[in-house]
Amino acid sequence: MPLDKSNVKKVLFIASYRKDRAPGQRFRFEQYFNYLSEHGYNCELSYFIDEKDDILYHPGKYFQKSRIIAKAARIRLDNLFHKNDYDIIFIFREAFMMGNVFFEKQFKRSRAKLIFDFDDSIWHLDISEANKRFHWLKNPDKTGHIISLCDMVFAGNPYLAQYAYYYCSNVVVIPTTINTDEYQRVSISNGNGKVTIGWSGSVTTIKHFKLALPFLQRIKDKYGDKVAIKVIGDSNYRNDRLNIESLNWNKADEINELSSFDIGIMPLPDDEWSKGKCGLKGLQYMALNVAAVMSPVGINTEIIEHGANGFLASSEDEWFQIISQLIEDENLRKRIGTAARQTVIDRYSVNSQKENYLRYFTELLNNQKTKE
Numbered sequence: 597m598p599l600d601k602s603n604v605k606k607v608l609f610i611a612s613y614r615k616d617r618a619p620g621q622r623f624r625f626e627q628y629f630n631y632l633s634e635h636g637y638n639c640e641l642s643y644f645i646d647e648k649d650d651i652l653y654h655p656g657k658y659f660q661k662s663r664i665i666a667k668a669a670r671i672r673l674d675n676l677f678h679k680n681d682y683d684i685i686f687i688f689r690e691a692f693m694m695g696n697v698f699f700e701k702q703f704k705r706s707r708a709k710l711i712f713d714f715d716d717s718i719w720h721l722d723i724s725e726a727n728k729r730f731h732w733l734k735n736p737d738k739t740g741h742i743i744s745l746c747d748m749v750f751a752g753n754p755y756l757a758q759y760a761y762y763y764c765s766n767v768v769v770i771p772t773t774i775n776t777d778e779y780q781r782v783s784i785s786n787g788n789g790k791v792t793i794g795w796s797g798s799v800t801t802i803k804h805f806k807l808a809l810p811f812l813q814r815i816k817d818k819y820g821d822k823v824a825i826k827v828i829g830d831s832n833y834r835n836d837r838l839n840i841e842s843l844n845w846n847k848a849d850e851i852n853e854l855s856s857f858d859i860g861i862m863p864l865p866d867d868e869w870s871k872g873k874c875g876l877k878g879l880q881y882m883a884l885n886v887a888a889v890m891s892p893v894g895i896n897t898e899i900i901e902h903g904a905n906g907f908l909a910s911s912e913d914e915w916f917q918i919i920s921q922l923i924e925d926e927n928l929r930k931r932i933g934t935a936a937r938q939t940v941i942d943r944y945s946v947n948s949q950k951e952n953y954l955r956y957f958t959e960l961l962n963n964q965k966t967k968e
Contacts, residue, residue, distance in 0.1 A: 605683040605961065607632070608675065608708070609641045610691050616847055617645075619798075620715050621688060623772045623876055624752065631950045637957060640682075642675055644668035668692060672699045679706035683961060686711045689718055690742065697741050704745045709960050712743050712764075715752035715772055717872030719759065748960050752874035753895040768956055771895075772874035776937070776945040779883040782855040790821070791923045794857035794886075796828040796877050798845065805833075807863040811915035812838055819923060828853055857886045858929055859922050863915070864891040875899045879944050882906065882936035887922050887929045889915065899944070905935040 611621050629639045644667055672692055676699065679685065685708040691699035703710055719739040743749055743763040750770045751757035760767045793812070795805045805827060815823060816838050824841065827833055831844040843853065854860075860881030864870040871894040878899060881888040890896045892908040900906040907922075909915040922929050942948060 604636050604638050605957075606638045606681060607640065607684040607686055607957070608678075608682045609639060609686045609688065610672075610675065610703075611641060611643050611688040612693070613645050614643050615641055619876055620772075623774065624713060624715055624750075624770070625686065625688065627773070627775050627946050628950060628953050631946075632954065632957070635954050637684075637954075642671060644671045665693065675699070676702045679703055679708065682706070682708045684709050684711060684957065686713065687742065687746070688713050689716075690738070695738060697738050697745070700742045700745050709748070710746040711748045711750060711960070712746040712760075713750040713752075713770075714739070714756060714760075715872075715874045715876075717756070717759075717869045720869050720872075748956065750956070753872070753898075755871050755894055768952075770949060770953065770956075771944050772876050772879065773944050773946050773949050774879050774883040774940050776883055776941050776947065779851060779880070781884045781886075782852050784852065784856045790824045791819075791858045792824045792826055792856055793859045793861060793919065794826040794828065794854070794881075795861050796845070796854060796880060798829040799832075802827075802830045802833055804862075804864055807865065808861055808915070809835070809838075811912045811919065814912075814916050815919055815923070818920065823923060826853075826856065851884065854880055854884050854886065857881060857884075859919060860886040860888045861915075861919075862888065862890040862896070864893045864896070866891070866893050870894060875944075878906070879940055882933075883940040883945075885930075885933035885937050887932040888936060889918050889922070899939070901939075904932075905939045906932060 609625060612618065613621055615626055616622060626641070632639055645664065669692070679702065685703050685706065687700065687703070687710065691703070700710075719736050740763045743760050746764055747766060749757075749760040749764050749767040751760050751767055752770065752772050754769060757767050757769050793815070795808065797805060812825060816825070825838050827840055827842045829845045831842050833840070833842045860878070862875075862878045864873065870891075873894055875890070875895045878888045878890045878896060882905070888900070888906040889909055890900055890906065892910055897908065900908050902908045907918045909918050922932075
């Protein structure tokens with residue numbers, strides 16, 4: 597039955613990147629657009645970093661970066677001009693990259709309900725190497741202020757929700773999810789019988805991969821050419837001693853490249869920033885039947901049932917022993933991978949969460965009181 601267009605609600609999603617570019621946006625809200633549209637919500641994404649603006653996270657280029665900031669301000673000012681056109685304004689992490697909450701305060705004065713969504717411990721300062729000299733422009737403390745302005749908060753895990761409760765009483769946990777209809781393992785034949793150990797991330801998170809180097813060196817020393825090591829997300833990363841294959845991330849190749857993994861690793865430091873992470877790369881591995889080994893930090897301990905649908909490893913010896921076991925036992929890799937995908941389907945898939953997503957939107961608007 598066709599939708600009654602007179603009842604369609606308008607939602608403005610405030611984020612930084614164009615569609616299908618940033619993992620946080622893709623796996624937290626963009627993949628719900630079609631479902632929301634089918635149920636009476638018109639979704640509009642407002643962003644300011646497009647393909648040619650990726651220099652924002654490269655060293656130098658200060659003039660070009662200042663132009664991006666100016667462009668972002670123009671776009672957000674235009675959003676303010678149209679703020680009363682929307683029923684919901686959905687803010688992912690922040691409206692503007694500077695340290696103030698000017699735009700969020702103005703959105704609060706609109707007729708729209710405000711939703712805040714976050715998937716990292718962004719109240720802690722975490723600056724990329726390329727922009728460390730500009731750390732003074734950031735203000736992680738503004739996260740709590742933004743939350744206090746919002747009518748509802750979507751937190752990626754219970755740790756983030758606990759923080760949000762200090763500033764807003766209407767907090768719900770929406771895990772980062774995978775579209776398992778799209779994420780299906782592709783048969784990849786490398787023709788050489790090697791077991792591929794893989795990591796997926798970005799230029800800013802390659803520091804986490806480096807935590808794996810001690811145990812990967814031991815694995816390479818033990819198994820030699822029987823194993824291959826692949827890094828996705830930073831093609832400039834080099835480690836000739838381990839003969840690591842490094843690739844840039846590309847959405848068109850994402851599923852194929854991840855499907856080439858036999859073992860997927862997610863090492864993390866046990867710090868406050870990592871506790872806020874939502875396990876995305878581990879969920880990506882698991883959705884594609886890849887046996888995942890993850891640090892027991894934050895949400896990872898809820899996602900993984902050790903030895904059943906994946907493995908948790910703390911020490912170098914534990915990483916070495918678990919990965920060795922997986923290299924030597926193909927049947928174990930397959931059993932773990934099958935259970936892993938089922939976990940994602942049941943608890944961390946779009947299909948498992950989409951009704952909750954829609955319900956929270958609808959409940960928020962049904963409880964709406966007219967703003968004066």
